[in-house]
Structures are given as C-alpha cells and as structure tokens.
Amino acid sequence: QVQLVESGGGLVQAGDSLRLSCAASGRTFSSYAMGWFRQAPGKEREFVAAITWSGGNTYYADSVKGRFTISRDNAKNTVYLQMNSLKPEDTAVYYCGATPSVVVTRAESSYRYWGQGTQVTVSS
Numbered sequence: 001q002v003q004l005v006e007s008g009g010g011l012v013q014a015g016d017s018l019r020l021s022c023a024a025s026g027r028t029f030s031s032y033a034m035g036w037f038r039q040a041p042g043k044e045r046e047f048v049a050a051i052t053w054s055g056g057n058t059y060y061a062d063s064v065k066g067r068f069t070i071s072r073d074n075a076k077n078t079v080y081l082q083m084n085s086l087k088p089e090d091t092a093v094y095y096c097g098a099t100p101s102v103v104v105t106r107a108e109s110s111y112r113y114w115g116q117g118t119q120v121t122v123s124s
Helices: none
Strands: 003-007 010-013 018-025 033-039 046-051 058-060 068-073 078-083 092-099 118-123
Touching: 003 092, 018 033, 018 092, 018 118, 033 068, 033 078, 046 068, 046 078, 058 068, 078 092
Parallel strands: 010 118
Antiparallel strands: 003 018, 018 078, 033 046, 033 092, 046 058, 068 078, 092 118
C-alpha cells in the first residue's frame, strides 16, 4: 500500500516556475515507477511525466518537454515536478501516481495509487 500526498501548487503568472512535490508513505516506494498527470476543467486527465523506480529513465508529454523536469529522492520517499516557463494552458489539477511497472509508462490504467491532487493556476 502506498499513500501519496501532493503539494506545491498555487497561482502564478505566465513564465513563472513552480515545483510540485509528492510525498509517499510506505516502505516500498522505491520499487514503484512514478508519474505526474493533470486534469484541466472540462477535460480528461492527461499524462505529464514519468520516472522509473531508480530515476534512471524519464518520459514526458510533448506539451511539457523542455519545460518540466521530473525527479525523485527515494531516501525521502518523494517525487518532484519542476515546472518552468509556465503557460496558462498548464492550468490544471496535478496528480501523482505510482505504478509497479518496471518501465516508464503514460498509461493511466497502469497506475495503482493516486494522490488527491494539487491545483496549479497560471494567469496570463
């Protein structure tokens, strides 16, 4: 069992940066690949970024590539999403998920555990 709690969201202006954190409980955190997803109002949840259990491989949606960076600290049971050059279209609730997959995956169905989400709002 893994419990996830996101933090770090807020209201920022276009071009600003934010760093989201996802703190996990459970001694098996390091065995899970982790991902970030987001859901904008009226839209389906979409993949943002993923990272393997070791942190050795990452995968990004085209819409955030070059602006967002996913990382993890297994000693702190935490995964991060550094978001730079934010745009109004990045406005959404951001969720972290944990998957037992050994490879990075954007498939939402493969994620077994989810956090409650943190709101990110980017004004123009």
